[in-house]
Amino acid sequence: MNINMTIIGQAIWFALFVFFCMKFVWPPISRALEERKQKIAEGLSAADRAERDLELAQEKATANLKEAKEKAAEIIDQANRRANQIVDEAKEAARTEGERLVAKAQSEIDQEVNRAREQLRKEVAVLALSGAEKVLGGEVNQDAHKQMLEQLAAEL
Amino acid sequence: MAGSNAQDYIKHHLGNLTYGELPAGYVRECDGRDTQTLTESTWTFACNGNEAKDMGFAAFHVDSLAWSGGLGIIMCLLFWMGARKATAGVPSGFLNFVETIIEFIDTQVRDSFHGKSKLVAPLSLVIFCWVFLMNLMDLIPVDFVPGTFSWIMTSFFGWTAQEAYFKIVPSTDPNITLSMSFSVMLLVIFFTIKAKGVGGFVGTLTLHPFEASNPVLKALLMPVNLLLETIGLLAKPVSLGLRLFGNMYAGEFVFIMLAAMMGAWQFIGAWPWAVFHILVITLQAFIFMVLTIVYLSMAVEDH
Numbered sequence: 484m485n486i487n488m489t490i491i492g493q494a495i496w497f498a499l500f501v502f503f504c505m506k507f508v509w510p511p512i513s514r515a516l517e518e519r520k521q522k523i524a525e526g527l528s529a530a531d532r533a534e535r536d537l538e539l540a541q542e543k544a545t546a547n548l549k550e551a552k553e554k555a556a557e558i559i560d561q562a563n564r565r566a567n568q569i570v571d572e573a574k575e576a577a578r579t580e581g582e583r584l585v586a587k588a589q590s591e592i593d594q595e596v597n598r599a600r601e602q603l604r605k606e607v608a609v610l611a612l613s614g615a616e617k618v619l620g621g622e623v624n625q626d627a628h629k630q631m632l633e634q635l636a637a638e639l
Numbered sequence: 640m641a642g643s644n645a646q647d648y649i650k651h652h653l654g655n656l657t658y659g660e661l662p663a664g665y666v667r668e669c670d671g672r673d674t675q676t677l678t679e680s681t682w683t684f685a686c687n688g689n690e691a692k693d694m695g696f697a698a699f700h701v702d703s704l705a706w707s708g709g710l711g712i713i714m715c716l717l718f719w720m721g722a723r724k725a726t727a728g729v730p731s732g733f734l735n736f737v738e739t740i741i742e743f744i745d746t747q748v749r750d751s752f753h754g755k756s757k758l759v760a761p762l763s764l765v766i767f768c769w770v771f772l773m774n775l776m777d778l779i780p781v782d783f784v785p786g787t788f789s790w791i792m793t794s795f796f797g798w799t800a801q802e803a804y805f806k807i808v809p810s811t812d813p814n815i816t817l818s819m820s821f822s823v824m825l826l827v828i829f830f831t832i833k834a835k836g837v838g839g840f841v842g843t844l845t846l847h848p849f850e851a852s853n854p855v856l857k858a859l860l861m862p863v864n865l866l867l868e869t870i871g872l873l874a875k876p877v878s879l880g881l882r883l884f885g886n887m888y889a890g891e892f893v894f895i896m897l898a899a900m901m902g903a904w905q906f907i908g909a910w911p912w913a914v915f916h917i918l919v920i921t922l923q924a925f926i927f928m929v930l931t932i933v934y935l936s937m938a939v940e941d942h
Contacts, residue, residue: 485691485692485698486696486813486814486817487657487695487696487697487814488659488696488697488698489655489698489699489703489812489814489818490814490821491818492699492704492818493703493707493815493818493819494818494819494822496704496707496708496711497765497769497818497819497822500711500714500715500765500769501758501761501762501765503719504718504761504764504765505757505761508715508719508722508761509722509757509760509761509764511722512722512741513741513745514725515725515726516738516741516745518727519727519728522727
């Protein structure tokens with residue numbers, strides 16, 4: 484346990500090792516640690532940001548969806564109303580058309596009937612005349628019996 | 640084993656392999672050799688404790704310096720390997736280990752040292768790891784390395800077994816621990832001067848703990864303050880170095896005593912002590928580092 488120059492030798496070792504670690508060991512490792520810390524912090528904040536973005540996007544999506552639903556409902560509503568309207572209009576048109584057709588047919592029928600009735604009236608007059616000729620065996624003066632025949636025809 | 644009885648055995652185990660200068664006219668009385676009178680001063684290995692003592696300051700403990708230097712080089716190489724692989728990406732296994740130590744030291748330094756310095760953190764790293772490794776040598780069975788050394792020297796170099804001193808725990812050598820603690824003291828002085836200037840350093844030595852606003856009284860108190868503060872300044876490294884030395888020496892002593900008493904059965908007795916000693920090894924390394932940081936922190940901060 485003598486104190487001797489070992490003290491100086493050890494101090495030299497000490498200085499050498501401290502110098503070595505100060506130059507070649509501590510700076511690269513602590514720099515790497517610092518960089519990693521920063522990287523991790525950036526990563527975490529990016530994750531946070533992404534989460535927030537996602538939330539926002541989800542909110543937006545929900546809002547969009549809601550809006551779309553509302554719009555769709557409105558459109559369907561409108562379409563229904565329009566369809567009803569169209570159906571109503573069509574019904575109305577069909578009814579009018581039907582009525583018109585019916586009226587037209589009726590008038591045609593009436594005309595036809597009138598025409599036939601005229602025809603008949605004329606033919607009946609002729610027939611009646613010829614019948615009467617045959618019955619009477621003589622000629623019927625058409626002019627003389629005109630009034631009577633017309634009366635007959637009118638009664639038919 | 641070197642000694643013929645337990646006392647010699649223990650004494651031999653506590654001696655360092657000393658290379659130093661013996662003065663001219665010194666009478667060498669080595670066991671197993673002829674008595675020899677030196678005609679001129681000679682650098683040589685001490686063959687017993689008396690010679691080592693007579694060498695005085697002009698001597699080296701070769702074993703302490705070799706082991707502390709070797710362990711320090713191993714430590715630096717390991718850290719250097721880690722530092723070369725250092726990356727901001729995912730660390731590999733060994734880098735993980737190095738980073739754990741670095742972060743641990745960094746936390747300690749940040750907690751205690753509030754100044755700005757590029758030196759304190761690596762200094763703490765070296766102190767903690769180096770002292771830990773030096774202390775760790777305590778766990779190697781006491782005769783393992785010295786026995787091997789003794790066998791090599793007696794077989795191939797013609798030494799006597801008595802000459803073959805070999806201590807493998809550098810921190811059981813007060814030279815080693817006091818060298819480190821006084822280096823720390825020099826750093827404390829350097830930090831004080833750097834932070835407060837030469838005047839400030841002189842002021843810390845002369846203006847405390849007794850303060851006075853009266854200039855005459857101030858001048859009168861200066862010698863007293865200087866005495867107290869100088870004692871305080873020196874007490875720090877002495878206590879720092881002797882604490883580590885005392886703990887490790889005591890631990891080593893117990894191992895050696897167990898070995899001396901139990902011979903080949905020493906492992907039975909040494910194992911529980913070794914388990915306990917692991918705590919001491921780590922704790923003393925940690926305390927040495929923390930106190931260094933605290934002293935340096937005190938140096939740069941105002942009282």
